[in-house]
Amino acid sequence: MIKHLPNHLFRLTDREATLSGEIRAGFATFMVMAYIIFVNPSILGGVVDSTNAVLHPSAILSLTCLAAGVLTIIMGLYANYPFALAPGMGLNALVAFQLVGQMGLTWVQAMTVVFIEGVIILVLVLTHFREAMMDAIPMSLKKSIGAGIGLFLAMIGGVNGGIIVNTTGTPLALGDLTQLSVITFLIGLLLTVWLLSRRIKSALLLGIGATTVLAIILNLIVADGTAFNGAAQIPTEFIGLPQGIFGADAIFGRLDLGLFAKLGLLSAALAVFSLLLTDFFDTMGTVVGLGEEGKFLAKDGKLPGINRVLLVDSVGAAFGGFANVSSNTTYIESAAGIAEGGRTGLTAVVTGILFLLCMFFSPLANIIPPAATAPALILVGFLMMSTLRDIPWKNYEEGIPAFLTLFFMPLTYSITNGIGAGIIAYTALKLLSGKFQEIHWLLIVASVAFIVYFAFPI
DSSP states (O other), X not given: OOTTHHHHHHOTTTTTOOHHHHHHHHHHHHXXXXXXXXXXXXXXXXXXXXXXXXXXXXXXXXXXXXHHHHHHHHIIIIIOSOOOEEEOTTHHHIIIIIIITTTOOOHHHHHHHHHHHHHHHHHHHHTTOHHHHHHHSOHHHHXXXXXXXXXXXXXXXHHHHTSEEOOSSOSSEEOOTTSHHHHHHHHHHHHHHHHHHTTOTTHHHHHHHHHHHXXXXXXXXXXXXXXXXXXXXXXXXXXXXXXXXXXXXXXXXXXXXXXXXXXXXXXXXXXXXXXXXXXXXHHHHHHHHHHHHTTOOOTTSOOTTHHHHHHHHHHHHHHHHHTTSOOEEEOGGGHHHHXXXXXXXXXXXXXXXXXXXXXXXXXXXXXXXXHHHHHHHHHHHHHGGGGGGGSOTTSHHHHHHHHHHHHHHHHTTOHHHHHHHHHHHHHHHHHHTXXXXXXXXXXXXXXXXXXXXXXXXX
């Protein structure tokens, strides 16, 4: 009975899958996603909120693993697809640099925005309204939003790596290339680029690990352990109890609705809306892409049981806010497991278990310097650029809004600004051209909301 349980639960035979192949695929997906375990703490732990509070990297590492593990296992058991979830790149940057850094929310209030956004998406999925929202946004903007987030992540990586700085003479400038941390970053970037070009599936994770080792060696030999702001030290321990879940310093499950009083109803609603839009596009594009990779799509191009996938993904957004690690979303890196032969939810279950085991490696979060995770951020940005080839640049009504989205996101350090500029430009150009039938009414509503947002800044 037990021997046949995996086949019964996951229909291995129906999907032409094997137990060993699914386990191998689960490991493959984990290896290419594991960089988020260290990158998420570097993003969320690098910003001080309006109360001078900061999220402790060890707690974020543990909770990142907890959320990714639980949600990925649920995806495998409920949706029976080899799709894994983790805190979304770009979504975490929006929370850190916009909600906390620009809007002045506390960390708990910002994560409450994430929780509310997740609940809204859940309702939209249950009412089958999510597809209607997706249809309202033109494909050119969807593609440019994904690429714009990639540029934004690359910008963050450049700042964290020390090669992008602001000066009194210019808004942006090249950093001091003689600094030890910058040299370490450049070597790490070159190494990670080489690993990625060799199609090594765990290139980003290996790059983070190798650059951290290099930083520790240089810190001891060149700087007597005084560089990298306390990071890049020889670890005294590798394993510890998960942080941030229990005890007086726990952040898991903390919410604060005071954000509505602090921002006002309109600004708070726009904060939720911008996060919701970003989450929407990331998930829908990822799910379709993974469906194509695994040949799961039906003849009409739809993924069978997509509502189950979207339901788990929406729960992931809410759970990520509840866990204070940002919105969790389906990862395109799941394609690595699919390429290894993963065809069922058993692949996701294996990946989820591996994430849960990593909860006990929280001490490592304090060792890894920003110079080690910055190359991964830049290269994730590079990988997100591929969508630009699908934008009809010669059609100015499509190309100019897409360009403005790309332009404003990194240079104003705001994903929302980029989305707003693109939506307003697209709507205005279509209206001025008299192409009213090409504009969904939801797009007009969104444009009006963003005009108010820009006219009355927070």
